Amino acid sequence: MQSNNGNKAINQSAFPLNKLDYFLLLILVIVISWLYYRSAIGVNYQWHWAAAFDLIFTSRRDGSLPYFFQGLISTLRLTGWGLLFALLAGTLIGIARHSQFALLRTPAVLYIQLIRNIPPLVFIFIFYFFVSNQLIPLLGLEHLLRQSNHNSNAIVTFLFGPRNLWENLLSGVFCIGLLSAAYIAEVVRSGLEGIDKGQWEAAQTLGLSTWAKYRFVIAPQVISNITPPLAGQTISLVKDSSIVSLISIQELTFSGTEIANSSGFIFEIWIFVGIAYLILCLSLSLLFSKIESKSRKYLVK
Amino acid sequence: MKIFKILILGMLGVLLSLPTSASSDNLNQIKQRGTLRVGMSTFVPWAMRDKQGELIGFEIDVAKRLAADSGLKIEFVPTAWDGIIPALLANKFDVIIGGMSITEERAKSVLFTTPYSHSGVQVAVNKQLAGDVKVLADLNSRRVKISARRGAFTVQVARDNFPKAKILQFDDDAQAFQEVLNGSADAVIASSPKPEQEAIKHSDILFLPFKERLSKGNEAFAVRLGEDDKKAYFNEWIKARTDDGWLAQRYEYWFATLDWQKQVAQNQ
Amino acid sequence: MFFTLIKQALSIILQITILLFGVAWLLNSGAQEMGYTWQWHRIPDYILIYDEGEWWRGELIDGLLVTLELSAWSLLATLAIGLTTALLRLSNSIIGRIIARSYVELIRNTPLLVQIYLLYFVFGPVIGLDRFSTAVLALALFQGAYTSEIFRAGLNSISSGQFEAAKSLDLPLLSTYRYVILPQVLQKTLPPLTNEVISLIKNSSIVSVMAIFDLTTQGRNIVSETAMPFEIWFTIAVIYLLLTLSLSALSALLEHRLGAQWRIQ
Numbered sequence: 001m002q003s004n005n006g007n008k009a010i011n012q013s014a015f016p017l018n019k020l021d022y023f024l025l026l027i028l029v030i031v032i033s034w035l036y037y038r039s040a041i042g043v044n045y046q047w048h049w050a051a052a053f054d055l056i057f058t059s060r061r062d063g064s065l066p067y068f069f070q071g072l073i074s075t076l077r078l079t080g081w082g083l084l085f086a087l088l089a090g091t092l093i094g095i096a097r098h099s100q101f102a103l104l105r106t107p108a109v110l111y112i113q114l115i116r117n118i119p120p121l122v123f124i125f126i127f128y129f130f131v132s133n134q135l136i137p138l139l140g141l142e143h144l145l146r147q148s149n150h151n152s153n154a155i156v157t158f159l160f161g162p163r164n165l166w167e168n169l170l171s172g173v174f175c176i177g178l179l180s181a182a183y184i185a186e187v188v189r190s191g192l193e194g195i196d197k198g199q200w201e202a203a204q205t206l207g208l209s210t211w212a213k214y215r216f217v218i219a220p221q222v223i224s225n226i227t228p229p230l231a232g233q234t235i236s237l238v239k240d241s242s243i244v245s246l247i248s249i250q251e252l253t254f255s256g257t258e259i260a261n262s263s264g265f266i267f268e269i270w271i272f273v274g275i276a277y278l279i280l281c282l283s284l285s286l287l288f289s290k291i292e293s294k295s296r297k298y299l300v301k
Numbered sequence: 302m303k304i305f306k307i308l309i310l311g312m313l314g315v316l317l318s319l320p321t322s323a324s325s326d327n328l329n330q331i332k333q334r335g336t337l338r339v340g341m342s343t344f345v346p347w348a349m350r351d352k353q354g355e356l357i358g359f360e361i362d363v364a365k366r367l368a369a370d371s372g373l374k375i376e377f378v379p380t381a382w383d384g385i386i387p388a389l390l391a392n393k394f395d396v397i398i399g400g401m402s403i404t405e406e407r408a409k410s411v412l413f414t415t416p417y418s419h420s421g422v423q424v425a426v427n428k429q430l431a432g433d434v435k436v437l438a439d440l441n442s443r444r445v446k447i448s449a450r451r452g453a454f455t456v457q458v459a460r461d462n463f464p465k466a467k468i469l470q471f472d473d474d475a476q477a478f479q480e481v482l483n484g485s486a487d488a489v490i491a492s493s494p495k496p497e498q499e500a501i502k503h504s505d506i507l508f509l510p511f512k513e514r515l516s517k518g519n520e521a522f523a524v525r526l527g528e529d530d531k532k533a534y535f536n537e538w539i540k541a542r543t544d545d546g547w548l549a550q551r552y553e554y555w556f557a558t559l560d561w562q563k564q565v566a567q568n569q
Numbered sequence: 570m571f572f573t574l575i576k577q578a579l580s581i582i583l584q585i586t587i588l589l590f591g592v593a594w595l596l597n598s599g600a601q602e603m604g605y606t607w608q609w610h611r612i613p614d615y616i617l618i619y620d621e622g623e624w625w626r627g628e629l630i631d632g633l634l635v636t637l638e639l640s641a642w643s644l645l646a647t648l649a650i651g652l653t654t655a656l657l658r659l660s661n662s663i664i665g666r667i668i669a670r671s672y673v674e675l676i677r678n679t680p681l682l683v684q685i686y687l688l689y690f691v692f693g694p695v696i697g698l699d700r701f702s703t704a705v706l707a708l709a710l711f712q713g714a715y716t717s718e719i720f721r722a723g724l725n726s727i728s729s730g731q732f733e734a735a736k737s738l739d740l741p742l743l744s745t746y747r748y749v750i751l752p753q754v755l756q757k758t759l760p761p762l763t764n765e766v767i768s769l770i771k772n773s774s775i776v777s778v779m780a781i782f783d784l785t786t787q788g789r790n791i792v793s794e795t796a797m798p799f800e801i802w803f804t805i806a807v808i809y810l811l812l813t814l815s816l817s818a819l820s821a822l823l824e825h826r827l828g829a830q831w832r833i834q
Contacts, residue, residue, distance in 0.1 A: 020662035028668075039695045060354050067354025117767070117813040118806050119774035121785055126806060129387060129798040164338075164376050167393070235678065242680035243775070246472065248380045248388070253682060258379065261475035262349035262565055267691045274683050281678035383793040406794075448780070452793035469780040470790050476690065480780070483694045 052268035071255025085177030090184030115182035172249035191226035231288035338394035359555040383452030402454035421514035425496035632787030646709030651716030676714035763820030
């Protein structure tokens with residue numbers, strides 16, 4: 001491939017397709033036609049794109065959003081609250097990790113090591129069997145989540161979903177939040193450490209109040225520092241949220257499984273699920289790069 | 302420092318040993334709450350999602366009728382099958398209504414009511430891979446792969462009948478069947494009449510080698526140990542619905558006919 | 570150097586043990602509340618069985634071996650895919666760059682679980698691969714996208730002076746790569762690459778949805794049949810921890826030795 005190096009100077013034409021391009025195009029054509037041939041002959045399946053598409057967009061019996069999209073919104077809620085929880089927990093753990101007290105530091109370090117070294121799936125099953133069963137009664141939330149029956153208003157439903165799924169959401173948030181907190185702890189720590197000491201001192205010299213100091217000097221720099229890794233963490237959060245479908249958290253992958261199994265349109269539904277995640281993650285990437293460029297506007301680097 | 306650690310651990314231990322709410326007055330709790338929470342799992346046609354995303358199926362009908370007869374509202378908690386008993390024990394719902402077969406092993410952790418249906422277990426085999434299977438012993442070989450749903454009674458039946466075969470456990474029945482249809486497993490073992498229905502639907506790939514069901518099967522509701530009042534109440538209801546033939550009629554609709562397929566999707 | 574490593578390892582083990590005791594004690598009280606009876610005595614049966622005068626491997630060890638086998642093959646495939654993608658990304662071919670870029674973006678923006686469902690239940694039958702190979706492919710495709718970024722960074726960091734020097738020495742292209750470029754790339758990318766191996770091992774646990782008998786699948790099967798989730802998952806977590814921590818130690822060792830030899834700056 002480096003043999004094209006010599007052609008660099010020559011290949012300045014408006015349509016720079018070179019030998020490698022043609023070779024790759026040929027391979028692509030071969031692969032795609034082989035796949036097409038195999039799917040037509042090799043597999044005993046009839047595609048039902050129209051019916052599956054229809055199914056995705058059919059509203060619920062009471063007129064609310066289609067089940068597929070309810071799952072998607074669940075995923076969004078999980079991601080949003082999960083991120084919040086992970087940020088809070090991650091920051092606290094990051095602080096604990098660097099405290100001088102071994103009592104605080106050791107559990108933090110061990111927790112981070114644990115999360116980073118065992119598979120997320122194993123952690124999720126451990127969480128499901130250990131924590132989930134103990135945590136809800138321990139936090140005194142049992143009555144709120146399981147027993148009471150009054151209806152809630154629209155804002156609460158928008159933020160947290162239907163009442164009967166609150167416990168589900170909470171378990172999911174704890175689970176993926178705890179997974180991400182370990183990584184966010186590191187991100188926040190390195191973000192804070194990346195602020196030049198001179199910045200703190202200069203702000204002090206200028207006589208800025210603590211609030212002003214954080215708002216105008218420190219925070220913009222921290223935010224622009226941590227936004228790239230944070231963006232990565234958010235996308236990881238979205239992807240981890242699909243694993244919690246295995247412990248019956250009702251989000252997009254879970255709904256997708258139910259719809260696919262019930263209707264029999266296994267192939268089509270899974271492709272739609274993949275596309276949904278793709279759109280979600282790409283939009284989040286876009287959002288974060290906008291935030292990053294905006295926060296850099298005020299910085300002179 | 303060390304004393305600190307011990308103190309904190311001690312406090313947490315005390316907190317954890319505080320008694321949680323007793324479960325024997327769960328029936329009263331349900332009545333107070335006004336809603337019956339039922340744990341189930343997607344399993345066509347016991348429970349599934351129709352075109353509008355609503356839950357339908359034999360188990361759904363049974364649960365809805367039970368709630369209606371008791372003057373309660375109903376709430377379904379879809380749960381993965383291999384975690385459904387731990388979920389019940391953790392108080393996430395009041396009862397499991399999901400075609401759960403009564404087994405000795407399960408009876409150690411949950412309390413079963415009297416049976417309300419008798420499905421049994423059947424095997425569907427891939428014609429191309431194992432078309433010459435005629436007797437049970439034909440599938441009992443190390444080279445045979447049988448797919449099943451994890452946590453289901455069928456796994457045990459498979460181990461009992463085909464100890465040498467390799468059992469592939471999937472999260473869902475649909476996946477287990479897909480495995481055989483794809484030719485990656487020789488046979489699938491599942492609760493009747495699913496194998497029968499699938500063999501009809503894919504008659505070019507699957508067939509049923511055994512005329513007799515492998516196990517008679519008794520399915521019942523499951524509640525937590527010690528909840529005898531709930532068990533008695535459910536038993537009464539089951540007896541009533543068996544006597545007036547409602548259960549048999551519903552079973553007939555969901556398992557003997559395929560009328561319900563229009564509700565689910567066009568090609569089911 | 571060796572002595573400090575041992576000291577560090579021992580202190581970590583001591584801390585983990587203390588914490589595990591604390592956690593175990595907490596869980597014990599919690600479990601007793603639930604009326605749960607511990608069955609630790611059954612665990613060794615799943616690791617090793619002594620029967621008929623021989624040692625037999627238990628299910629958990631079988632699972633561990635499958636995990637290792639899966640990870641090893643996936644590693645080879647990952648390196649191949651990662652390197653190819655990185656080279657395509659840096660090449661002059663527009664199509665090549667487009668392919669590489671779309672592949673990386675596609676993989677990085679969809680969950681691994683969904684990829685496995687798609688590959689196994691949808692595309693697997695089309696391609697006609699057996700279960701194990703499909704799992705290797707799925708893991709390699711996933712990890713390859715991330716590994717390609719590491720290779721790209723590594724390749725980019727080689728200053729063009731190296732290429733020019735090699736050219737002026739009249740080295741043929743292949744030798745340039747073999748003796749000059751790749752060793753430097755290797756030294757730079759080895760530490761992040763060992764992280765990729767750890768990631769591979771962690772991600773391999775998700776193939777349990779494909780009924781591959783790796784360590785996690787064995788765990789789920791045993792738990793669903795015997796209802797002793799605590800003991801089994803604890804044991805499995807410990808096994809994974811041992812595996813990944815020893816790999817991390819290996820990585821630290823490698824970085825120490827390679828870094829000292831090759832450090833240029």
